[in-house]
Amino acid sequence: MSPILFLKRVSASCLAIVLMNCSGGIPISSNTKYPIEVLYDNQPLERPYSEIAVVEISSEDSLTERQTQDKRMMYRGNDAKTKELLTARLVMKAQKIGADAIINVKYKYYTSVNKEGYLLSGLAVRYRGE
Numbered sequence: 001m002s003p004i005l006f007l008k009r010v011s012a013s014c015l016a017i018v019l020m021n022c023s024g025g026i027p028i029s030s031n032t033k034y035p036i037e038v039l040y041d042n043q044p045l046e047r048p049y050s051e052i053a054v055v056e057i058s059s060e061d062s063l064t065e066r067q068t069q070d071k072r073m074m075y076r077g078n079d080a081k082t083k084e085l086l087t088a089r090l091v092m093k094a095q096k097i098g099a100d101a102i103i104n105v106k107y108k109y110y111t112s113v114n115k116e117g118y119l120l121s122g123l124a125v126r127y128r129g130e
Contacts, residue, residue, distance in 0.1 A: 032084050034091045035102035038122070049125040055093045055102065057086060060117035069122050083107060086120050099124035 039045055089107075094102045105122035 011119060032087070034088065036091055036095060036099060037103075038087060038091065038105055038120060039101065039103045040105045045101060045125070048082075048128040049101070049103075050098055050128055052094075052099055052126055053123040055090060055097070055099075055119060055124045056121035057089050057093065057120040058065065058114055058117065062115055063111070090120050090122065094122070094124040097124055100127045101125050 037045070086107075090102065090105070102122035102124055105120070108119045110117055
């Protein structure tokens with residue numbers, strides 16, 4: 001599957017989730033399926049594997065006027081949809097180096113008076129023959 005088609009599918013499913021949850025808020029996780037396994041910090045990988053490399057993506061942006069009011073942050077600039085799109089970017093980065101899975105995935109979000117940022121990282125691994 002091409003990376004562009006993959007991102008379009010992830011975007012469409014994220015939009016559907018957001019629309020379904022408009023009255024109840026945005027879910028933290030929607031259990032999106034990626035072309036390789038994505039296991040978060042406390043999820044064990046039950047298969048033998050070899051480590052390839054740590055993969056990560058990060059960014060820092062200025063807060064928008066809409067996010068702040070009276071020098072207070074009114075809402076975060078990212079949400080479940082954004083987090084899933086970032087995870088899709090991390091998956092594509094891991095796939096480029098031959099990974100079958102990403103384990104120990106960690107997501108960190110931070111803000112300051114004028115900026116917000118994130119760091120998403122994990123360990124790209126390749127399964128060993130079974």
